[in-house]
Amino acid sequence: MGTTVFERQRPAASVVRHSLAGTKRSVFWRDDLPESLTPDRPALTGTHRADLVVVGGGYTGLWTALLATERDPDAKVIVIEAQRVGWAASGRNGGFCESSLTHGHENGLARWPGEMPALERLGLENLDAIEASEARFGMDFQFERTGQLAPATEPHQVEWLQEWAAEGEEGVAYLDQAETQASVNSPTYLAAVWEKDTCGMVHPARLAAELARVCEERGVEIFERSRATGLETSGPGVVVSTEKGRVEASRAALGTNVFPSLLKRNRLMTVPVYDYVLMTEPLTDAQLASIGWQDRQGIGDLANQFHYYRISKDNRILFGGYDAVYFYGRRVRAEYENRPQTWETLASHFFTTFPQLEGLRFTHQWAGAIDTSTQFTAFFGTARDRRIAYAAGFTGLGVGSTRFAGEVMLDLLDGVQNERTSLEMVRKRPLPFPPEPAAAIGINATRWSLDRADHNRGRRNLLLKTLDALGLGFDS
Numbered sequence: 001m002g003t004t005v006f007e008r009q010r011p012a013a014s015v016v017r018h019s020l021a022g023t024k025r026s027v028f029w030r031d032d033l034p035e036s037l038t039p040d041r042p043a044l045t046g047t048h049r050a051d052l053v054v055v056g057g058g059y060t061g062l063w064t065a066l067l068a069t070e071r072d073p074d075a076k077v078i079v080i081e082a083q084r085v086g087w088a089a090s091g092r093n094g095g096f097c098e099s100s101l102t103h104g105h106e107n108g109l110a111r112w113p114g115e116m117p118a119l120e121r122l123g124l125e126n127l128d129a130i131e132a133s134e135a136r137f138g139m140d141f142q143f144e145r146t147g148q149l150a151p152a153t154e155p156h157q158v159e160w161l162q163e164w165a166a167e168g169e170e171g172v173a174y175l176d177q178a179e180t181q182a183s184v185n186s187p188t189y190l191a192a193v194w195e196k197d198t199c200g201m202v203h204p205a206r207l208a209a210e211l212a213r214v215c216e217e218r219g220v221e222i223f224e225r226s227r228a229t230g231l232e233t234s235g236p237g238v239v240v241s242t243e244k245g246r247v248e249a250s251r252a253a254l255g256t257n258v259f260p261s262l263l264k265r266n267r268l269m270t271v272p273v274y275d276y277v278l279m280t281e282p283l284t285d286a287q288l289a290s291i292g293w294q295d296r297q298g299i300g301d302l303a304n305q306f307h308y309y310r311i312s313k314d315n316r317i318l319f320g321g322y323d324a325v326y327f328y329g330r331r332v333r334a335e336y337e338n339r340p341q342t343w344e345t346l347a348s349h350f351f352t353t354f355p356q357l358e359g360l361r362f363t364h365q366w367a368g369a370i371d372t373s374t375q376f377t378a379f380f381g382t383a384r385d386r387r388i389a390y391a392a393g394f395t396g397l398g399v400g401s402t403r404f405a406g407e408v409m410l411d412l413l414d415g416v417q418n419e420r421t422s423l424e425m426v427r428k429r430p431l432p433f434p435p436e437p438a439a440a441i442g443i444n445a446t447r448w449s450l451d452r453a454d455h456n457r458g459r460r461n462l463l464l465k466t467l468d469a470l471g472l473g474f475d476s
């Protein structure tokens, strides 16, 4: 078995230790929000009436609410959030806002080959609409249409890149080693593909906070610290109840993602897989000059256990990924967010990637639950005579596609037949995860196989292929 560059070229232990010595456990993006964007909203008390009640104050819920006001400016829309707006995945992600609605081209092609041209076009339109929404609604979530760089760090990955580039897709540029290192100066890079159009970078917490602000300007009422505990449809509409209040609405949209669904049928449809992130202090001009990165692309390397990294507006580097961890019992728990060994691994891989930045410190470390579904991209549906719609399971690629999901949920509630609702991807539900212990065995075996694939010239072993066939393999 070979070793990866991250094992062969480790930084000195003292470099890693120094970099993590003063790191605080806190989500940089949330800490970076101005007070004006984090108003303390009231909890739901008493009985309220609405045309649409949205459960969940992440991107899915907030886009749904905003788009509902666009479709009908007079609609009364209420959003109920269990904690704070944007506290979960939507406030703590990498900020890669990608056009893909299918968690990458390969995953889409494997599952919906006939629909891929439409899915890719709809995805680009969705990304364009997100970019345009800054001007349209007067929002600032620091959108930069930088595209994404996929560097090869192992020789066998160079062949993959050459095959990819040979397909001749528009906006895809192949960079050889010298060109790659001239763009972003890492000694680990052997070549890269730069997809120029299909990704923009955002400030994740600002996106959620700005969506909430604009929703409220348009008359949406948002309640925080209000967990929906019941969903009742015995009357003509839907009644959503919380500890201290209730909303009687004509229709409901559920944007609760990886959290336990209010619909029993969706309880086994997602599992949380924990992902860990580091954020550096701002780079000095000299440090920045030493890595180049003038085009500020989002970067995701090609390993199955991949790293993703990007540069913030104030020139910090966010570095995450690699160690996705599934905890037995599929629960969302704050204690799973503390994993010093993963942050040490990430810090080590960071300095392998950018040895010229030795001495740099990480100011923030955090983690979050990846909203994993068995098809690695969102599923959609309705319940109770189309009075309730849901979308969940974005599997770590929801920054862009949650807006599309909002459109889909509103289409489904309206009962409209259009290109979106005709898609097989929208109409067909994926397999659920099996209950424990089978879920843990399957998911952890998949992860083990991915690690081996990295070490084994990228060849997937038999178990992984079997899981792929069952719809459980991570093949994006």
Ligand SMILES: Cc1cc2nc3c(=O)[nH]c(=O)nc-3n(C[C@H](O)[C@H](O)[C@H](O)COP(=O)(O)OP(=O)(O)OC[C@H]3O[C@@H](n4cnc5c(N)ncnc54)[C@H](O)[C@@H]3O)c2cc1C
Pocket (backbone or CB within 6 Å): 055, 056, 057, 058, 059, 060, 061, 080, 081, 082, 083, 084, 085, 086, 087, 088, 089, 090, 091, 092, 093, 094, 095, 096, 097, 098, 226, 227, 228, 229, 255, 256, 257, 258, 259, 260, 262, 275, 276, 277, 320, 367, 368, 369, 370, 371, 392, 394, 395, 396, 397, 398, 399, 400, 401, 402
């Ligand atoms: C560390 C990390 C990095 C990521 N990086 C990227 C990336 O770079 N690019 C990308 O595209 N995606 C990324 N993702 C995934 C992306 O963040 C998510 O797919 C996206 O934010 C999902 O949005 P959401 O609104 O569906 O879910 P969430 O943001 O999880 O929001 C769901 C909300 O519902 C609320 N809720 C749940 N149950 C109830 C209830 N019963 N009553 C009331 N409220 C309830 C929760 O409190 C929560 O606020 C990342 C995720 C993580 C964790």
